[in-house]
Amino acid sequence: MASNRPAPEAPFIPAQRETETFGYGDHRTDEGPWEEWNPTEDSVRPVRGRHRVAKQRGGLARSSTVLGVGVIAAVGAGGMASAHTGKPPVSLSMPDLPSVGSLFDDSSASDAARATTPTLSKVGVTSADSDRSGNAGEALRNRIMAQAEQQQSKADSKATAAALADAEKQSAAAAAKAQKEAAAKAAAAKEKAEAAAKKKAEEERLAALAKEYKLPVVSYTITGTFGQPGSMWSSGYHTGLDFAAPTGTLIKAIHSGTITQAGWAGAYGYRTVLTLDDGTELWFCHQSSIGVSVGQKVSTGDVIGRVGATGNVTGPHLHLEVHPNGQATGIDPAPWLRDKGLNP
Template sequence: MASNKPAPESPSRFVPEYGSDFVSGPGTAFTTDYGTAYGTDRGGEFGNGFRADEAEPDKAWEEWNPTEESVRPVRGKHRVAKQRNGLARSSTVLGVGVIAAVGAGGMATAQSKPPVSISLPDSISDNLPDAKSLPGVGALFSQAPESEAQQAEAELAAAPLTTAGITTAEAERGTTDAGEALRARILQQAEQQQGAADAEAKAAEEKAAAEKAAAEAKKQQDAAEAKIAAEKKKAEEEAKKKAEALRLAKLAASYAIPTSSYTITSTFGEAGSMWSSGYHTGLDFAAPTGTPIKAIHSGTIKSAGYSGSYGYRTVLELEDGTELWFCHQSSMDVTVGQKVTTGDTIGRVGATGNVTGPHLHLEVHTPDGTGIDPMTWLRARGLTV
């Protein structure tokens, strides 16, 4: 390995911290604690047995081979010493720079301690070398920490002091200020609460609108159902009336009024002394004597003859057992057991029996023998009396 020849030194204006005497100007000398003499005559020596002022090119130099035991490992690239304001970077200045750099590095790791201001005289601070340009020192600033502990320490030193309370998600988003993060959380919570309140109000409005719409729909449905029910009832009533009219029409086709050119003179149930029972038991059709009497419905002649106060009487029995009595006839045209149909002539109007004038006395008896109102019975069969 080739040795490095030291650069010639320029006169120094200060004394390193290792010395005790300092005299400025040419022709002067200062001594250190080690007894080394240095002056303008360049006769002094400094460290390791070589002279810093020997710059003759023909002088033989001893080869220097540093070892791990004698030299501390140096990281980074070796940089050539530079001249600054006429101050040579001698080994003495190098020692001061190393001490300053080591002190700065120690303070850089003390993140928990408050910073301390360090001031130097202008004459010294202006001539201090750049710590990053010193061999073996610049690597402390240029290279990243090698171990995980150094990496964590560097990240901790670079991290802001206000990250307390910041979540991982916020840190991933780039949030570094705890106060700003807290403010963002409060705003987010307020927005969430406002959103929940708005959603609740909207849900209440939608519910009220739905209830109102449901009530309106129910009202309309009830009205429609009521209208349909009324129309249905009306239709049923009309259908019933039509059915009854059809039934009466069919009955009317099979039933007939017993005589013509008549006048109703007495109805069923009238009270009076003229009748032995105290009231009228039939319906009287006043008509001229000899007016034909017709069979009201098809049936069988049950009896035909004279019957006291009824005069000449003919009894027509219908298929359901109902009996029709035709009284006060002047003559009879049928005999017992004879079958007759609707409209057949069975006799003539007269005034026989207990009467005051010619008329047809008609009585209706149910199968059990009870007398009922003949007018009601006739109208129930579609006949208009």
């Protein structure tokens, strides 16, 4: 049976060894130099049946390709790490491989070697880099914790400020309430004091007036009041205040003034009109006798007549009427007398 034609071997040309090595302190014989293999159409096209490509020296051609890819990946990883961490690039080192060509060996020894070979993701990573990565993580954690503590401190400060503001607001409200209550108490006390002062002043005024005003009779009984209804009065109601007393009881001037009328007045019987300085007229009616004349000046307490039963009466009494400013219709004499400090 015919076999495939073997591929021609490329001539071996020693290469100039580089002055620098990759990852080791000196030159290693298993790193090359190697010859460059440039396959052609004749060398790779199969003739008939099964075929295979002859191994190059120790299979180092394919190993160099794989090694180049690993170097590029390692260098790229180192660059990305440097760009990510912002640190200066670190030198890369390759692991101590027993035989690069053994990576393509079909034997179980190659499998064992591959199992013990470090992965490219760990190529060039030193313990110092691991420490720096751990320190960076710890620094990031510390920075996050510091930020969290700062935010918590700000939140606590805001809560404290809010509590202080609320306390100040409550204190201001309490102070305003206390001030309002104090003002109300002060106003009430002032009003009470003013009322007391007013009452005292009124008492003093009435005491002084009592010296100027006197009741018309000393011993008497009130038998008729102002406004009392009855058919015996032409107006339909009583128009004055009746002081019942025995006939002949002295009638005195309530206040100083001038006698403007003195004589018979029909239903009023004998009547005397005393006009005060403010124009108020005092009518003294039903007298048994008159003791003054028109135009006469009298003072408080002067006798002007005597109690009788003349005119339209049912018994002896003094009928007193008060007419402010001389008006025809009189007012209730009782309040007027009390205003003068007299209590009929």
